[in-house]
Amino acid sequence: MKPTVALLVIGFLILAVGGCTSTANRVINSTVSTFWINSRTVPCTGAGPQTCLQVKRGPELDGGEWEYFYATIAGFDYEPGYLYKLSVRETPLIDAEVPADGSSIEYTLIRVLEKNHDPALLLNDIWVLERIAGEAVDLTAATDLRQPTIEFQLAEQRVMGNNGCNSFNGTLQKAEQGNLRFGPLAMTRKACMNSDVPDRVTAALNRVAGYAIESLRLTLVDESGEELLQYRKVD
Template sequence: MKGIFSLLLVATLFSCSTQKNVYWVNSSKVDCVGVGPMSCMQVQKGNTIEEAQWQNFYSSIDGFDYEPGYIYKLQVKEKRLPKDEVPADASSIKYTLVKVLDKQMDNRAFANGKWLLARINGGPINRSIVLPTLEIDLDNNRIFGSGGCNTYSGPILELSQEVIELGNVVSTRKACINRNIEATYLKTLSQVKSYKADQTEFVLLDENGEEVLVFIRQQEKEQANLRLNDIWALETIDGKSVIDLENRPVLEINLTEMRAMGTDGCNNFMGGIKKVDGKNLEFGVLAGTRKMCQNMAIPDQFGKSMLQVKGYQLVGLNLILTDEAGNQLMKFKKVD
């Protein structure tokens, strides 16, 4: 009797440590921060899918070959590992693919990305002007771009398989001397109600189903993420949190003028941006005032770190500046 009880106990423990669940995997990955900056799948568990319930998945699923652009329904085995088998900085649960239950193409994934305007209101565009651009950022449900002179941004209120609804689009207001169609473009953009998308073309239609804006995907050198163009307050430097929030460094990046300015927590500074694209960022000489403050530890470290900056990542409302090897130097948060 005692032996039977022991066998039942072992079987019960085993069944508790291994189970199968249904997982949904979204059509695109997002930037996230685990042990360090990484790219995460978005998942949710259960037999039905709910649009607002996606969660970052910081592990991997053995045997699952992820392809962006598709929504997956998977059967996944979860096995809780003994403590002595858990790798450093890894999940205590091992995920293994049992079966792909469904795989469906997601039109929204094709819309995601950077686009260059090719036609407006049915007609071609004079290529001698500066062409408007559009970036669809599904991670943050926002659009960004340039009208040909000013930069603009706005929220995406709805994006289904066919319908797109934009919120209030706002833009900078600098005077422009170059030839552009910015006013017509932004007015037309406010009229879109639906869309069609594939790997190479993104078409926006009005309420009558007429094509009003046609974009082609930007294949040339990756441009700077327009969300970089903002004001950022320092949160961590050299792995340590900034304690004095009132006197912390603030960095403003102006992509239009290719300049950086702000304060190191003591002195104001200003200088040029030497290089910037989708992942690389390098500042030129930064000139500043030279007053001495009571505590120069953070200002001095900030100045040294700025000289080492070679790249960046945007994760939610955070800007992470990295060195040549991709190591994090500083983390900032967007100033409201």
């Protein structure tokens, strides 16, 4: 074999071995994680305005807050309205492989472990108040009041409504697995007389920690599971 040809062959073999070694190192350095994917996406800003998945990591969907996920998971076809449990391979990329304004980790779906309808989506409606702490709401003597309502808009993570006198709106910090948390509620300041219903509704809303839905009735409960407010689905 001529020296020039021999050198070319040796160079090719070195590059091939180096490439295989690099690929092998990437596989060795990768990890497998369990991802939970929320049933709804959220607006977010990465390199620019975009829509993000919400994820949690770990074997169980317990505690913690949903995190915005700015990257993509190769091989994963997301369908809104479902909670997913995924097995995902995370592979660190070398600098030369990282796309501009992209993630330094490559995420690849290994397997969909679970896919279930999200029961929290049943909240997504308008509800009319029927009871406070187990007592029926009676506004017949309060001509300046209206029937208290609450409305959930899960896609925007918002809650709004009225306490019979004043309107309120705020953020949904958590709505999952029977747990419910509101952010600070902004409320108008109209003065209403002849009933304690508005004040009782407001006080109860500030204590909400969970919910249950049954037979078109929404029950909001406190930390101990005691009923605070019960609403009826409007339509």
